[in-house]
Amino acid sequence: MNLTLKVWRQKDANSSGKMVTYKAENISPDMSFLEMLDVVNESLILKNDEPIHFDHDCREGICGMCSLYINGRPHGPKRAITTCQLHMRSFHDGETITIEPWRAAAFPVIKDLAVDRSAFDRIQQAGGYVSVNTGGVPDANELLIPKVIADEAFNSATCIGCGACVAACKNASAMLFVSAKVSQMAMLPQGQPERWSRVQSMVAQMDEEGFGSCTNTGACEAECPKEISLTNISRMNNDYLSAKLFREEKVHDHSGGGE
Amino acid sequence: MSLEAKIPPGPLAEKWSKHKFNLKLVNPANKRKYDVIVVGTGLAGASAAASLAELGYNVKAFCFQDSPRRAHSIAAQGGINAAKNYQNDGDSVYRLFYDTIKGGDYRAREGNVYRLAEVSVNIIDQCVAQGVPFAREYGGLLDNRSFGGSQVSRTFYARGQTGQQLLLGAYSALNRQIHKGKVKMYTRTEMLDVVTIDGHAKGIITRNLTNGQIETHTGHAVLLCTGGYGNVFYLSTNAAGSNVTAAWRAHKRGAFFANPCYTQIHPTCIPVTGDHQSKLTLMSESLRNDGRVWAPKTVEIAEKLRKKEITAAQVKEDDRDYFLERKYPSFGNLVPRDVASRNAKEMVDDGRGVGGSGFAVFLDFADAINRLGQEAVAAKYGNLFDMYYQITDEDPYKQPMRIYPAVHYTMGGLWVDYNLSTNVPGLYALGECNFSDHGANRLGASALMQGLADGYFVIPYTLGDYLATIGPKPVDASHPAFAKTKQDVLDRINSLLALNGTKTVNEYHRDLGHIMWEYCGMARTEEGLAKAKELIQALRADFWKNAKVVGANDEVNAALEKAGRVADFLELGELMVDDAKMRKESCGGHFRLESQTEEGEALRDDDNFAFVGAWEYKGDNQPEILNKEILDFEFVHLTQRSYK
Ligand SMILES: Cc1cc2nc3c(=O)[nH]c(=O)nc-3n(C[C@H](O)[C@H](O)[C@H](O)COP(=O)(O)OP(=O)(O)OC[C@H]3O[C@@H](n4cnc5c(N)ncnc54)[C@H](O)[C@@H]3O)c2cc1C
Ligand code: SF4
Ligand code: FES
Numbered sequence: 001m002n003l004t005l006k007v008w009r010q011k012d013a014n015s016s017g018k019m020v021t022y023k024a025e026n027i028s029p030d031m032s033f034l035e036m037l038d039v040v041n042e043s044l045i046l047k048n049d050e051p052i053h054f055d056h057d058c059r060e061g062i063c064g065m066c067s068l069y070i071n072g073r074p075h076g077p078k079r080a081i082t083t084c085q086l087h088m089r090s091f092h093d094g095e096t097i098t099i100e101p102w103r104a105a106a107f108p109v110i111k112d113l114a115v116d117r118s119a120f121d122r123i124q125q126a127g128g129y130v131s132v133n134t135g136g137v138p139d140a141n142e143l144l145i146p147k148v149i150a151d152e153a154f155n156s157a158t159c160i161g162c163g164a165c166v167a168a169c170k171n172a173s174a175m176l177f178v179s180a181k182v183s184q185m186a187m188l189p190q191g192q193p194e195r196w197s198r199v200q201s202m203v204a205q206m207d208e209e210g211f212g213s214c215t216n217t218g219a220c221e222a223e224c225p226k227e228i229s230l231t232n233i234s235r236m237n238n239d240y241l242s243a244k245l246f247r248e249e250k251v252h253d254h255s256g257g258g259e
Numbered sequence: 260m261s262l263e264a265k266i267p268p269g270p271l272a273e274k275w276s277k278h279k280f281n282l283k284l285v286n287p288a289n290k291r292k293y294d295v296i297v298v299g300t301g302l303a304g305a306s307a308a309a310s311l312a313e314l315g316y317n318v319k320a321f322c323f324q325d326s327p328r329r330a331h332s333i334a335a336q337g338g339i340n341a342a343k344n345y346q347n348d349g350d351s352v353y354r355l356f357y358d359t360i361k362g363g364d365y366r367a368r369e370g371n372v373y374r375l376a377e378v379s380v381n382i383i384d385q386c387v388a389q390g391v392p393f394a395r396e397y398g399g400l401l402d403n404r405s406f407g408g409s410q411v412s413r414t415f416y417a418r419g420q421t422g423q424q425l426l427l428g429a430y431s432a433l434n435r436q437i438h439k440g441k442v443k444m445y446t447r448t449e450m451l452d453v454v455t456i457d458g459h460a461k462g463i464i465t466r467n468l469t470n471g472q473i474e475t476h477t478g479h480a481v482l483l484c485t486g487g488y489g490n491v492f493y494l495s496t497n498a499a500g501s502n503v504t505a506a507w508r509a510h511k512r513g514a515f516f517a518n519p520c521y522t523q524i525h526p527t528c529i530p531v532t533g534d535h536q537s538k539l540t541l542m543s544e545s546l547r548n549d550g551r552v553w554a555p556k557t558v559e560i561a562e563k564l565r566k567k568e569i570t571a572a573q574v575k576e577d578d579r580d581y582f583l584e585r586k587y588p589s590f591g592n593l594v595p596r597d598v599a600s601r602n603a604k605e606m607v608d609d610g611r612g613v614g615g616s617g618f619a620v621f622l623d624f625a626d627a628i629n630r631l632g633q634e635a636v637a638a639k640y641g642n643l644f645d646m647y648y649q650i651t652d653e654d655p656y657k658q659p660m661r662i663y664p665a666v667h668y669t670m671g672g673l674w675v676d677y678n679l680s681t682n683v684p685g686l687y688a689l690g691e692c693n694f695s696d697h698g699a700n701r702l703g704a705s706a707l708m709q710g711l712a713d714g715y716f717v718i719p720y721t722l723g724d725y726l727a728t729i730g731p732k733p734v735d736a737s738h739p740a741f742a743k744t745k746q747d748v749l750d751r752i753n754s755l756l757a758l759n760g761t762k763t764v765n766e767y768h769r770d771l772g773h774i775m776w777e778y779c780g781m782a783r784t785e786e787g788l789a790k791a792k793e794l795i796q797a798l799r800a801d802f803w804k805n806a807k808v809v810g811a812n813d814e815v816n817a818a819l820e821k822a823g824r825v826a827d828f829l830e831l832g833e834l835m836v837d838d839a840k841m842r843k844e845s846c847g848g849h850f851r852l853e854s855q856t857e858e859g860e861a862l863r864d865d866d867n868f869a870f871v872g873a874w875e876y877k878g879d880n881q882p883e884i885l886n887k888e889i890l891d892f893e894f895v896h897l898t899q900r901s902y903k
Contacts, residue, residue, distance in 0.1 A: 011814070012814065012815070028533060028535055030532050030533065030535075031535045032537075032650075034537070035535050035536065035537050038535075038537055038765070039535065042763050042765060042766075045763050045807060045809050045818060046761070046763060046807065048809060049809070050809060050810055051809070051817065051818055053815055053817055055325060056499055057324055057329055057331070057498040057499055057500045058329075058331065058333065058334045058498040058499075059498065059499055059537060059538045060334060060538070060540050060646060061646065061649075062333055062334050062420065062423055063324070063329040063331070063333045063334065063498065064326075064328070064329060064333075065324055065325065065329050080645075081649055085646070085649045085650075087649065087650070087652075089652065110469055110815060111469075111814070111815040114325075114815070116325070117325060117326065118325070118326070118446065120326070121326050121327075121328075121434070121444075121446075124328075124430070124431070124434045125434040125435075125437045125438040126438065127438075128431055128434060129389070129390075129431035129432060129434055129435045130388065130389050130390045130431070131435060132385075132388045132389060132432075133310075133313045134306075134309070134310040134313060134385060134432070134715045134716070134719065135381070135385070135715075135716075137384050137385055137387075137388035138384065138388070139384055140343070140383045140384045140386075140387040140393075140401055141343075141345060141400050141401055143387060144398070144399030144400065145395055145399050146395075146397075146399050147395045147396065147397050147399065150392050150393070150394070150395040151392075151395075153390075153392040154392040154394075154417055154418065154424070157392050157417075157424060157427065158420060158423070160333075160423075161326065161328055161329075184390065184392065185390055188390050188392065190387070190388060190389070190390040191390055
């Protein structure tokens, strides 16, 4: 196949960017989208041009490192997969493909198609855990967890932290991502002791990072490669309200830390 | 140099607890005076960093991805072993120990492996306490599945995403310590060298991947948790970024590299389709619980399948050879990986391979779907089936998967003693980065176990002993060794950037991969290895003349990153070949055609090769020196491995 690519190029966070057009020639339909970009990059290098920079690692849909806004959709045209799982057979010969980075104030561009998603890490650091140290925990089978609960917690836990939900949302809201973690922990017995403080800390950090608010359009769910459902958001909203109204407690404060 | 493994004396079951008692402790108030550097945040690194910070040490952790959660451990699919015996099927610490020693073809240390089996049970407890959503039965208890090389069901799993869930657990523990200020996390940062002072590791040199800054970090100890080197083969199931640089740089600063030729070729991966491919995708071993491996009985039928004149479903039961079930009736499809891979290769060599290229056999779920229903099969393996479908455009619910072996894991790595210390004091290696517990073949679901054992339950004890010995005096950042090592790193970057030839780095990598796969892959010979050595030397020389690296240092430069990694692979590859050539026996994943039983199984030579081969670097383009650590077997009896 032969394709025309319109790609966002931006030297670094401080420079302005622009769309640049490239040709991708002799592309096999069996190639993945990233392998197609590899081919283009090889030819750019040989022409002494700078290769197109994009994030990637596992190339099998699990690490959450790849991104890309392809023809106006995060992770491209197919449902429930990441960009690295997208194959060129999903495009047709002669097609023009537009490739942009995630667009969100909380995800500044690092270079070309790669953005800084460290805000996601900071939200997790604010409370996305059960406070147990290594050692001294009970036998794993002392805790009985109904299969349906374990399965549902697992569904929430499969979020790969890619940021497509934010990119898909017109408000750049991070609610789907945050609610996935909050729900996982809120459903499991291990998460109960910190249930109310966790949701408050994580939401506070989310707001601080400058993500937009949720207006329930559901674009995030539609584009999420792991099919994280909107139910997570309602669960989180319930918990947040509950925490605020009835169970206000001091949110985690470990600043200065080191005990 | 003599290698002191420091395995404690005494009965197997008492070694670790006695040793823990004998290790020195750092008093709680003093712990905060120590800085510990942890490179890598996979299962080994994240668990170590979190646990050490919980104890009170100041930890600096590093990874090259944009978040610690993206370490390659995230991709592990099938599960993690633990000797819980929850199934009441006869499992025990001793059985897990025995299976692992035997699975490794008697090339691992008894003491280490026993400890691994012993702490395996604590790992599951720890993960559950963190909220890891393992699969459960209807009664609410934890569920298990079976993995190769064992006749009990001891593998804990979270659908086909066990590594993801375990890593997110360790990541959450790490996050808690980052929040407390006890761990300082450096993402998008690549370690490029170790700094040693008076023979002790005292820090590292890193490159900030967003702006190219070369930075110096001091620490009382350095822990390398940087994963495996399977990408030396170019195509493997590893992530694109997985590399050997951290371990290799440490090797060049004095750390011995042990058993580099022990590589694991995993039997069930999606076959290669063409030269454009950048990686291979694993189909988890757990699939062999329900999938049956077969090839057509005759070359004629295989030929028809290859030409698509018939489909797999049209091959009559009588015309199918379920070769693993036929040859190994007691383990069937669940023989260890090395055995399964070699048998698949045998089918292909025999002309009975399937798929367009003929380099594949079938993994068939028709029976399981009939027996359990499609829904039950989907509940267990759904994400794997989807992955297969995405890549091949074929529906595995309707036709069997085509699978073929691919490079997957490296048992070799930095030599460490029982305390996980390399021979360079203060420099430790954990997880896949070290060589320690899997001998010549790793059993499925044992790498996750080992990474977490090292990080949660071994290093928190053993590191204290070293730190207590050296004392909490701050490391002197102005010591000339830092400036000198930093300059070495800069010089190397500049020589890479100066390469302005005609061939891309990726092409060199692919060429190296071809050489390694052809001569140092599933079957190795004296002659082939000699040829490989020459080819690699020539390729390396050509790289430093004709490679092309674009861009500058002080910016995001993926081409430069890749060049540094491939340059290291070009050196490592030669050492792997040397090691394979030295080891004139077959064992586990190392198969020398000259050394096989009449039935074509790996034939060990215990009289001459029951040792760990630990290589010592002697300078650029100098032959490395082999140091031997003799393996003593006090408790198990060495036999020809049999899975019949
Ligand atoms: C597809 C796949 C499936 C698998 N499935 C299973 C399974 O089901 N069960 C099982 O037991 N095992 C499985 N394994 C093996 C297992 O996943 C790995 O061996 C294990 O996760 C390795 O963990 P680690 O912590 O040692 O390294 P990794 O998880 O690879 O982490 C390496 C870390 O080091 C960092 N790093 C590397 N180099 C540098 C550097 N120079 N500077 C800074 N940082 C650096 C990386 O950023 C990363 O954080 C699987 C492996 C693969 C590839
Ligand atoms: S919720 Fe979905 S889209 Fe959002 S980060 Fe998680 S996996 Fe990505
Ligand atoms: S590269 Fe890992 S999810 Fe795409």
